[in-house]
Amino acid sequence: EAGVVQSPRYKIIEKKQPVAFWCNPISGHNTLYWYLQNLGQGPELLIRYENEEAVDDSQLPKDRFSAERLKGVDSTLKIQPAELGDSAVYLCASSPAVTVAGELFFGEGSRLTVL
């Protein structure tokens, strides 16, 4: 079974430029998460989707961050414009509809460096 796939793995951009990250969850997983992981910190939830609906986006900085999950499968996280402080790893995770709450399957992450 294929795992959660994220791309790109690494991205280096100048500040004020836009950037987008893509995530393909495990087939059949209805719930999709985007997490932010700063250096030396644990992951923090940005947004959670149930199918195509964003059910928790309270931690997403909506002035510059946006996300979508069209058709309830793949998802894209966008930052526009990027700031120096956005340098971090962006993690995507998924879980099936029926699972032990808290059991998530993570991708390898997208490491963003903003210069």
Place this chain on the structure above:
Amino acid sequence: GNSVTQMEGPVTLSEEAFLTINCTYTATGYPSLFWYVQYPGEGLQLLLKATKADDKGSNKGFEATYRKETTSFHLEKGSVQVSDSAVYFCALYSGGSNYKLTFGKGTLLTVNP
């Protein structure tokens, strides 16, 4: 709010040494507790879990017991291997409408041959 506190790393051990990584938590209600592991170059993966007090989670020789009286979920392994070198994250889920997994900061473990 919910929070998880892990012992700060890095932790460096010799192969076959005993490992303990401390984890304590603050949460309302009765959370489920988890240890996730991140091997170099890989994504986080679930190592073990416990969903109620006094439960013991175990996997790959690692164990952790859910202690409600001390609000702890310490990770232990009797004999570590070089392949256990990774970052370990303690996490909790407290349920309800706030469906969110709260992570500790992570502890880097390096095991030397």
